[in-house]
Amino acid sequence: MENSSSGPHASGAYRQSVARSESEPGRFWLDAAGGIEWDTPPTVALDDTEAPLYRWFPDGVMNTCFNALDRHVLAGRGETAALIYDSPVVGKKKSYSYATLLDKVARFAGVLADAGVVKGDRVVIYMPMMPQAVTAMLACARLGAVHSVVFGGFAAKELAARLDDAQPKVIVTASGGIEPSRVVEYLPTIVDALALSTGSVATVIVKNRTEVPGSAAEFSFPGTQWWDWDERSPFAAPHPPVGVAATDPLYILYTSGTTGAPKGVVRDNGGHAVAMAWSMENIYDIHPGDVMWTASDVGWVVGHSYIVYGPLIAGATTVLYEGKPVGTPDAGAFWRVVSEHRVKVLFTAPTALRAIRKADPHATLAEKYDLGCLDALFLAGERLDPDTWTWATALLEKPVVDHWWQTETGWAICASPRGLEKLPLRAGSPSFPVPGFQVGIVDEHGTPLPHLAEGNIVIKLPLPPGTLATLWNGDERYVATYLSAFPGYYLTGDSGYFDREGYLYVMGRTDDIINVAGHRLSTGSMEQVLSQHPAVAECAVIGVHDEIKGQKPVGYVVLKHGVTIAEEQLAAELVAMMREQIGAVAAFRDAVVIQALPKTRSGKILRKTMRQIVNGEDYVVPPTIDDPAAIDIIAATVASAAV
CATH class of the missing domain: 3.40.50.12780 (ANL, N-terminal domain)
Incomplete structure (x- = not known):
């Protein structure tokens, strides 16, 4: 597989760490094991005798x-x-x-x-x-x-x-x-x-x-x-x-x-x-x-x-x-906690920032607090749109570090590793693969894709320490779910691409790729366009069944607090933005204003459930939903449109 993880500074501490983790993984992780205390220190880094079920530090x-x-x-x-x-x-x-x-x-x-x-x-x-x-x-x-x-x-x-x-x-x-x-x-x-x-x-x-x-x-x-x-x-x-x-x-x-x-x-x-x-x-x-x-x-x-x-x-x-980020008591709650407890690093989800921005678009409540203690803001859990990244960066005048990981990995797959080297940040990207994670982009056949080509994000095995060992009572299910699609690689289930300088762009789950008249389009890229509109606090784009084109994109948007704009005007402006930035191929013509998007308690937008509702399919409300009423809003919108 093409090595897509090379960062912009080939001689820097980050690149040196990546190179060593790939050329001497055993030595690299045994050295890292010195960062904790052992009753019996390990002498072996990796046990691969039952691959693809790997075990780290087996004698420790x-x-x-x-x-x-x-x-x-x-x-x-x-x-x-x-x-x-x-x-x-x-x-x-x-x-x-x-x-x-x-x-x-x-x-x-x-x-x-x-x-x-x-x-x-x-x-x-x-x-x-x-x-x-x-x-x-x-x-x-x-x-x-x-x-x-x-x-x-x-x-x-x-x-x-x-x-x-x-x-x-x-x-x-x-x-x-x-x-x-x-x-x-x-x-x-x-x-x-x-x-x-x-x-x-x-x-x-x-x-x-x-x-x-x-x-x-x-x-x-x-x-x-x-x-x-x-x-x-x-x-x-x-x-x-x-x-x-x-x-x-x-x-x-x-x-x-x-x-x-x-x-x-x-x-x-x-x-x-x-x-x-x-x-x-x-x-x-x-x-x-x-x-x-x-x-x-x-x-x-x-x-x-x-x-x-x-x-x-x-x-x-x-x-x-x-x-909460808002309501306990207001949208200044996070800034109060940072200031009062002298927080050096704040880590939260993009959806929390979007909620704060929706309630306090100009961040006037942040002006009440001394945020000089804050060194960096880290964000993960939901795709960080460039508009929110830009807003937070301007507000804090501190690094806003998007990084990407999953329940399964347990820690960041991609990040700008500030303790190693303070690499330049880019809106829309969680930066570079962390040492230990060899990330690649492949098509549906497992063929490596060149820079700028979007495809399946995969990670070469073995995964580094701290990632999932298996599923409880489910070794076979673990292999079938994550390791079978592309042998030798872990399937993240996300799609994305690398730019020419090695920055990764995670565009969304692979089932959020829609097919419009034979063109495979990322809903994440469309959401990136919609979020740039000054009236939009947050949004979700889903693929709706279409008899002619196969699927068509529909955008659901939530407005910022205090913003008033006619829905017809907003829809026209969003359609124009989509046509300008993505092109007529997107066939984007529908934007719907709603009060709230359905999300999990961690802030992930329930796009799959939304898609099932809109397409008239059976659906189950996930137990992790934060506000079940948001599902009712989507269902009511669909019913109204049908009438």
Whole structure:
């Protein structure tokens, strides 16, 4: 395959790192393994005896929780802030030192041990964004147990499917979650899920929240004991870290939008810890004592990697924020958190920025805060349109780093690695492949494509440490889903292209390529055009069935707050922009203004569901949807158009 990963500075630190990771991958990653502490240091980087199921650091023994907490306390940094909890929804702020957090984690590990949890057992964590969620995750890691975090608020049917797949011994939960406009009770859902599940859960441990009704004493289920977190955790004996093989699983994370049998991504302990340590230093330029705020949720991979494990393994301070980008209380919330906690790196999703921009187009609320502490803004989770990138860059006057990765990879496939070399940034591109990821573009036959030609984005095997080891109870499914389309390569499911200088452009999922009269067109490129209109806050383009052309593109747009424009005028202007920038071949003639786009809780626009609705196909609302009413808006729009 043509090497598409060469960056613009062939002699720079980035290029040297890429070259070494490709020519000496074993040595490169064994050196990187020196960034964490081992009970038994590995002498072998990669076990490929069962390829394409690869295993990193097969002879290494370590503990992830020890690397996240104990080693920093032992190094004399116990009083350094490890976690800052900031919750505008309950009006609480609290800072936890490394020593304090270690004590709480060790004691809750003792509670889990009292419940019979041992190395290899599974624990499902069904909690909101509160410190106890982080505590529970780390306590599982301390015991060598495998955690599976499920979004608090998931429906009972979805939770039951995950219970059936993971077969946990314990569920850790809270009485409920708090949204800006409502309270979500969790415990009735737990009971319903237990009734639907075919497995058996020995213990449910409940952290009661005074703001939410319900407690462990009020609920029961045959064969399951219910424990109160606060009655047991403070008095439990602290449990020491348990050494595990580097190849032992750390967690299972079920991918969003799962239909049928859940698809649980498995992350190992050793490779994951090495990748977290390497990426914190080399991608985010975060070091001990720095403050990193990842405005996501621990239910997503971003929260696993860069709210919990990455910052703590690096000895940094992580911010746990229970709130929204707008509405808690306003569109200045993010800037308040950055200023108040002296955040060096903010990591969030483009959709959060678009929500802020929609509510506060001129960023007047940002003027209230001192953002001088901020070194860079990182964005991932949804395609970052150039207009939003330009807006954020002008607002902050700081680097806005688009980077691209997936639940399956666990960390960035492409980025501008600021700790290695501060490479030039380009609107619309997540920059360059990270060392360890050999990225290529191929057509449907697996033939490498030249620069500027859009095709399937693939990654050469083996994937680097920290990526998915397999699917839970699903080695064959893992190979069939990701590794079979192009033997020797991992199929990302995204389409894109490299420009002549090696910048990657990710245009969207491969099923978002539409065929208009024989022309294959990327909806991502069309969205890029629509987002440039000064009235448009965000948009989605989908392919609608057309008897003559096969498919035709339809744009759904959300207007910025306070903007008024006749829909006919807007549609005419958008059609003209599309014709000018893409050409008549796009056959773009339809633009519809709506109040909100349906999204997952991580900010991904549900284009597939939208397409199914518009084309009159059967559809299932994904359990990860943030606002189900947005689906109704699309359905009502389609019904109105039909009339």
